[in-house]
Amino acid sequence: MSDLDRAIAQLRACRPIPESDVRELCHKAREILIEEGNVVTVNAPVTICGDIHGQFHDLMELFRVGGDPPDTNYLFMGDFVDRGFYSLETFLLLLCLKVRYPDRMTLIRGNHESRQITTVYGFYDECYRKYGSANVWRYCCDVFDYLALGAIVLGASNTISPSAGESSIPTTPEGDEVEIEVCNAQGEVMSRFPRPNNGTNSDLQSRTNGIPPPSNTGPPGSGASGSSRGTVGNPAGAVLCVHGGLSPLIDKVDKIRLLDRKQEVPHEGAMCDLLWSDPDEIDGWGLSPRGAGFLFGADIVKVFNHRNDLSLIARAHQLVMEGFKEMFDASIVTVWSAPNYCYRCGNVAALLELSEDDSGLGVLARNNGDVNRSDGGGGGGLGESEPQPMKGPARRYRVFQAAPQDSRGMPAKKPVADYFL
Amino acid sequence: MSGTAPSIPNLLTLRGRIGGAGVTRGRYRGVIHRGGRSHGSGAPSASAAHDATIQGTDTDAAVSRLSAVQIGYLDDPYAELFAQSGPGTARRLPIINRGTHARTTAIDKLVDKFLDDTESSPEGRQIVSLGAGTDTRSLRLFSPSAPTPRKRVIYHEIDFPVMCEKKQRIVRGAPQLRSILSDPESVEELSQHGGGNSWHSKAVAEKHEGSELWVHGLDLRAIAASQQPQQPLPPGVPIGSRGLHASPSDSDSTTQQKEQTEATTQTQQKEPLTLTSLNPNLPTLIISECCLCYLPPSTASSIISLFTTTIQSSLGIVIYEPIKPDDAFGKMMVSNLAAREIKMPTLEVYKEAGDQERRLREAGFGADEGKGGGGGARSKTIEQIWEEWTSQEEKERVDALEGLDEVEEWKLLAGHYIVVWGWRGVGVDLGI
Numbered sequence: 031m032s033d034l035d036r037a038i039a040q041l042r043a044c045r046p047i048p049e050s051d052v053r054e055l056c057h058k059a060r061e062i063l064i065e066e067g068n069v070v071t072v073n074a075p076v077t078i079c080g081d082i083h084g085q086f087h088d089l090m091e092l093f094r095v096g097g098d099p100p101d102t103n104y105l106f107m108g109d110f111v112d113r114g115f116y117s118l119e120t121f122l123l124l125l126c127l128k129v130r131y132p133d134r135m136t137l138i139r140g141n142h143e144s145r146q147i148t149t150v151y152g153f154y155d156e157c158y159r160k161y162g163s164a165n166v167w168r169y170c171c172d173v174f175d176y177l178a179l180g181a182i183v184l185g186a187s188n189t190i191s192p193s194a195g196e197s198s199i200p201t202t203p204e205g206d207e208v209e210i211e212v213c214n215a216q217g218e219v220m221s222r223f224p225r226p227n228n229g230t231n232s233d234l235q236s237r238t239n240g241i242p243p244p245s246n247t248g249p250p251g252s253g254a255s256g257s258s259r260g261t262v263g264n265p266a267g268a269v270l271c272v273h274g275g276l277s278p279l280i281d282k283v284d285k286i287r288l289l290d291r292k293q294e295v296p297h298e299g300a301m302c303d304l305l306w307s308d309p310d311e312i313d314g315w316g317l318s319p320r321g322a323g324f325l326f327g328a329d330i331v332k333v334f335n336h337r338n339d340l341s342l343i344a345r346a347h348q349l350v351m352e353g354f355k356e357m358f359d360a361s362i363v364t365v366w367s368a369p370n371y372c373y374r375c376g377n378v379a380a381l382l383e384l385s386e387d388d389s390g391l392g393v394l395a396r397n398n399g400d401v402n403r404s405d406g407g408g409g410g411g412l413g414e415s416e417p418q419p420m421k422g423p424a425r426r427y428r429v430f431q432a433a434p435q436d437s438r439g440m441p442a443k444k445p446v447a448d449y450f451l
Numbered sequence: 452m453s454g455t456a457p458s459i460p461n462l463l464t465l466r467g468r469i470g471g472a473g474v475t476r477g478r479y480r481g482v483i484h485r486g487g488r489s490h491g492s493g494a495p496s497a498s499a500a501h502d503a504t505i506q507g508t509d510t511d512a513a514v515s516r517l518s519a520v521q522i523g524y525l526d527d528p529y530a531e532l533f534a535q536s537g538p539g540t541a542r543r544l545p546i547i548n549r550g551t552h553a554r555t556t557a558i559d560k561l562v563d564k565f566l567d568d569t570e571s572s573p574e575g576r577q578i579v580s581l582g583a584g585t586d587t588r589s590l591r592l593f594s595p596s597a598p599t600p601r602k603r604v605i606y607h608e609i610d611f612p613v614m615c616e617k618k619q620r621i622v623r624g625a626p627q628l629r630s631i632l633s634d635p636e637s638v639e640e641l642s643q644h645g646g647g648n649s650w651h652s653k654a655v656a657e658k659h660e661g662s663e664l665w666v667h668g669l670d671l672r673a674i675a676a677s678q679q680p681q682q683p684l685p686p687g688v689p690i691g692s693r694g695l696h697a698s699p700s701d702s703d704s705t706t707q708q709k710e711q712t713e714a715t716t717q718t719q720q721k722e723p724l725t726l727t728s729l730n731p732n733l734p735t736l737i738i739s740e741c742c743l744c745y746l747p748p749s750t751a752s753s754i755i756s757l758f759t760t761t762i763q764s765s766l767g768i769v770i771y772e773p774i775k776p777d778d779a780f781g782k783m784m785v786s787n788l789a790a791r792e793i794k795m796p797t798l799e800v801y802k803e804a805g806d807q808e809r810r811l812r813e814a815g816f817g818a819d820e821g822k823g824g825g826g827g828a829r830s831k832t833i834e835q836i837w838e839e840w841t842s843q844e845e846k847e848r849v850d851a852l853e854g855l856d857e858v859e860e861w862k863l864l865a866g867h868y869i870v871v872w873g874w875r876g877v878g879v880d881l882g883i
Contacts, residue, residue: 141856150545150853319858321850349859351779374787375863376779448547449773449784450515450554450833450868451508451741451793 034130041123044086044116046160052122056169058129063176068287070178072136074186076103078271078382080346080365081140084114087433088369095215095430096381099127100134105181107346108140108273112151113372118160121170139177140273141305144295175292179304180272183384186423188266191385193217208424215430266387266423267341274347276326276334277303278315283338297322308348309362328358335361341422344382353380353429360422370432383426504792505745506611509584518543519551523852532625533585545853546861550833552849554771557836557870558740561769561881566601568879569734575603575661576734581671582742583608585618589664593631593654600658605665607729612648612668619650631655632664640727644673665728671746675753677724731761734879737768744772744795751797759815765876768816773798773868774807780863804830807871816873826875827882834865
């Protein structure tokens with residue numbers, strides 16, 4: 031057993047590894063991360079996860095629900111640390127897995143992967159408490175600076191793959207192609223949503239409210255089948271993953287690639303916005319109540335997706351009580367992976383599975399970020415003034431709850447969360 | 452949208468910088484120890500342990516107050532006297548600090564309105580703070596540097612005798628408080644009702660002439676025990692020359708009974724419950740800042756009705772407590788607090804803002820509002836208070852202290868706490 035496997039085993043038991051091992055691990059991780067571009071290219075199948083926030087036992091639950099690495103290809107969209115009791119074990123385990131399986135594990139940076147934020151929200155204190163010095167916190171912060179800012183998922187299928195135990199591609203009771211499937215932690219299908227006609231997706235909310243969606247996809251070539259345009263290898267269009275959202279300073283994904291990311295998260299500017307912004311029901315851009323980043327509306331997302339041949343933006347950053355939330359005609363989704371956030375919020379968590387396109391076009395070598403996406407999508411002949419939503423990938427959400435209390439190894443009477451008393 | 456890049460708005464110039472402050476503070480601190488439970492040590496019964504837990508919530512509140520003060524949310528030089536952790540060791544998350552700011556300033560605003568309205572009351576006015584614990588509002592009010600002169604304010608605090616003893620010890624031992632309060636003097640009262648450790652001080656500053664602090668050591672459940680169950684007090688209850696007497700009660704008050712107040716049925720004559728110096732003829736404001744919620748609903752109602760039936764002058768009430776126990780956040784809140792052995796029985800009865808306002812209307816605050824009657828009942832969640840009562844300038848000041856990244860969590864948490872207030876009678880209008 032290598033040292034790395036030993037460290038993984040120890041961290042999986044939620045036991046910190048020695049400071050010297052942390053130092054070595056962080057050094058190795060930096061060597062790997064420095065080779066990655068600001069926007070990492072990831073091939074489907076991939077399981078996309080949102081905020082974890084040091085909820086180590088819930089991360090174990092996530093692996094139980096989503097499959098163990100490296101069997102499952104994971105993409106974590108940041109905010110590994112702060113708030114929960116086990117930020118250290120959580121981040122170091124993810125980092126070990128990254129070093130051990132660099133092509134099966136993608137970590138991008140969240141706004142909490144920052145020196146300033148971690149001093150306010152707990153990671154600094156936790157490191158100091160567990161090691162008696164700030165050294166480990168410093169090693170980790172140095173790694174934070176090397177984390178990618180985003181990822182592009184290529185090769186996702188626009189039909190949902192069968193769940194384990196199913197032999198054929200699932201359909202809805204009406205026989206429609208399934209666009210969205212929601213499963214519980216046991217893998218049982220809780221709901222399925224057919225792909226609406228003309229590629230214009232009503233949002234999930236309205237469909238879950240019982241409004242009958244259009245029943246059939248359009249004929250091939252009509253734009254509804256997904257085969258009429260899009261980059262080769264992306265029959266379902268590419269998916270941009272980023273922790274927060276868009277920036278008024280970034281109109282092309284390629285502009286993200288030009289940023290100098292190897293620094294503390296700045297207070298403003300494009301890099302800050304990518305990690306801090308939120309979608310909101312507004313037109314255009316708005317000021318963020320967080321004091322950093324911006325709010326951006328549906329129009330911004332649709333133009334950005336069209337310009338960049340994206341069918342979907344997956345992001346995290348905002349607590350959603352149901353674990354995931356699609357907005358703006360399914361052009362952007364929030365994925366939240368910290369159940370009962372801060373041991374207080376009572377929410378469920380979710381992960382998003384994108385399956386591999388089996389048309390044979392979806393296999394591209396992992397190529398840390400220099401796939402020139404802007405060359406691929408120009409052939410569709412669509413003017414930029416008429417953004418049409420691309421037929422997006424089929425999405426399977428697995429919703430899960432917090433790990434049982436007795437698995438946490440916490441004293442039962444330990445105060446778990448602050449309230450006003 | 453045109454085909455060009457989305458125009459880049461010049462919003463950056465409008466935005467304040469995040470953080471800045473708050474990075475260098477408090478780095479080298481250990482675990483925050485919450486909820487001093489020492490009060491109950493040696494107490495054998497589960498009930499006594501529960502009392503100690505509830506008393507421990509005061510420690511929690513004191514630490515939260517100190518955290519908000521140290522980071523700059525609130526200006527309260529007395530907070531550090533009462534938090535058991537020393538200076539520099541209290542630190543709560545930004546949403547807790549913002550909530551402490553909102554609840555404190557909201558109650559201050561209502562207290563100020565009441566005191567402004569009753570400024571000309573010739574014999575003065577009084578405030579009764581239930582379960583005040585180590586609250587510092589009276590000290591801030593009577594400070595020589597307080598922004599407003601507050602003459603003839605009789606400030607009563609009621610809490611467990613053990614809490615009153617602690618507060619007296621701290622006030623007596625803090626030389627810097629001698630410019631605010633005279634040396635505490637012990638007061639003999641309430642022993643018939645299991646109370647004790649009462650004390651009082653006078654406001655020292657000339658601008659607060661005639662103002663006093665009275666701290667009454669009393670388990671509030673004794674008030675309910677002193678009243679006829681299910682029977683409101685008749686008007687004209689016996690009232691002493693200097694004090695207020697609750698209804699003559701035929702129940703006993705032993706330690707045993709304190710634990711089973713609701714079930715009290717014994718019929719032995721005892722003295723009426725009297726809070727020294729509480730004057731039923733003065734305009735009065737009742738404050739319950741997370742106090743009545745720890746009591747059974749009928750006990751909480753009895754305590755309110757003690758004041759509504761005996762105060763003959765205008766009367767106001769301000770209650771701050773949690774609501775919405777039934778949604779996902781609320782269920783987790785109830786469950787988490789239960790794990791700390793904190794139960795809030797009234798939460799199951801007054802679940803929503805409407806229930807809380809109805810509670811006050813039924814207690815006589817604005818029952819006829821809108822039909823020509825006086826008085827009223829209002830409520831706002833802490834989130835609404837932050838949004839609607841906090842000036843833009845103050846929001847920007849507070850937001851600049853720490854980056855608040857927990858926007859969604861803030862809305863959840865702050866939406867589960869409410870300030871509900873009511874008023875009745877001449878000259879007091881809390882309709883803000």
